[in-house]
Amino acid sequence: MHALRVVVLLMDGSVLFDVGTATTVFGAAAPGVVSPRPQLPYELQLAAAGGRPVTTSMGVKLSPTAGLEVLEGADLVVVGGALPHVVGGQRAALDALAAAHARGARAMSICTGAFALAHAGLLDGRRATTHWSYCARLAEEFPAVDVDPDVLYVDDGDVLTSAGLAAGMDLCLHVVRGDLGADAATAVARWNVVAPHRDGGQAQYIDAPLPPARAGDGLAATRAWAVARLDTPLGVEDLARHAHMSARTFARRFVAETGEAPKRWLTQQRVHHARRLLETTDLPVEEVARRSGFGSAAAMRIHFGRATATRPTAYRRTFRGVA
Template sequence: MAVVVTDGVLPLDLGIPAQVFIAVPGRAYELTLCGRSAGPVATAAGFTMTVTSGLEAVRCAHTVVVPGYAPHRQEVPAAVLDALAGAHAEGRRLVSICTGAFALAAAGVLDGRRATTHWLYADELAARYPAVSVDPRVLYVDEGQVLTSAGVAAGIDLCLHLVRRDLGARTANQVARTLVSAPHRDGGQAQYIRRPLPADAGGTTLAPTRAWALDRLHEPLTVPRLAAHAHMAPRTFARHFVAETGTTPLRWLLAARLDRARELLESTCLGIDQVAERCGLGTPSNLRLHFRRALKTTPTAYRAAFAAVPGERPGDQRG
């Protein structure tokens, strides 16, 4: 994994991938900090840091990470853009944190793709690069070979997502615990954009209802039932839920159930039918449907790749 350190790099954006990936058990990732050339690079905080490699590290890496930098309007050196474009053409995985998306966009990597960046700069990214479909609402976007994250701390969400994608939910959750971080945050950037709350918000938080729901994913959960727990009318509940999390109650429930299914597939010998029942998706066919839509794979293939439980697994083993 090569982390491209540009002039004006944001120290926290740089520290996030380093901290997340070195926390993975078994040294699954090998990080190299690189720049236009080996040597000192000025950070946005006023101090310099030393990178150990030039851009040749990009050509050797499976994954290339571009942290944010300031000012975000600065011109990225042509050598860096060429390296990023070349890595993309060779099938490398490219990742940006915060304003690092501007470098990927300048290299042409984001053309025709959906992407995100810090909500403060999303409109500018969309205006400067009209070929990019910018989504300012989300914490990160996974386009397969190219992934982008929103501002600063959203880089943690994206890096944990990469660990989850590469090594499974169990390892990602273990890393999150080590970092004292949420394995998967609710919603998107919508909860951080400055805007007025509904007039009747009254400082209410729906976190207790979300925690209550996570303990009952195997049960039928409807918006009216969630609203009743929160002592709200369903419409009022749905409005507050979106305002607080950036997503709808049903989309949040589906994501939570898929996360539960992944953990069960990794850590138990339960059959596919039992996993579907315990995570609240009901039937094996429904579990397969949502796995294919969200993860582009099947429960059986996911288990084969990430399960930590050896031996024969009972139950339905069809994909």
């Protein structure tokens, strides 16, 4: 097959890690170096407006190998993460990205590179993702985008987006798998000492602790009381009783203060507690389920899977390295 032309679009505010990820997967080995590194049929170039160096988010300057004109012949344009507040003003790069996509190139972002795709108009009406801490901002600034905060990446055919940082490697491997097959993707993963495919999504990495009490937050004490008793079979009626309210009044007040129904909130806190126990203890999964108030490992697996898109045992392997 002919070499696939990949262009990494450099912008002021680009994240070095993401540029390095794309270069590691799609770039060639250093000239004259003999190594078992897989040689894949990709031709990689780094492009920037005017062919000028860009200043990354860390203040380090990167020199491109070409100007924006190389996007005209690209098969795949990769945009790494970039500072969201600075990408919108870089119209030359964004227009070149939009034009390349209109000519048939795939457009792919890593982490906050999704903001560049959104500014270029490539995400309107599409499902997309970005780093979990920026998902709300992406959805607010670009309401036409269907933002999914739970996944590691989204493949929407000719437009692909990934969650934060390491999820960029997951998406790069996914692209290699689609272009060249599973064996090629596995070889690249082995070289980079990463898993060829990770279970679950970025939901398992989102930290969602109990929010701090606010002035006038009348149910904060009840929420704290519930969190201290997650190992008991609490229900909405128990929380309402503690707050000295009827269940209906309590539920209405609870939603007004937290934006969540009491039952859903309670389940979220149980999952959060289970995550902490899996991360910090060697307790059997059945005991983790009991201490988190799920009653059984089977019940915990259901709720844990819905919240994190992975299994408790897989989550523990990820965060504790337990075989």
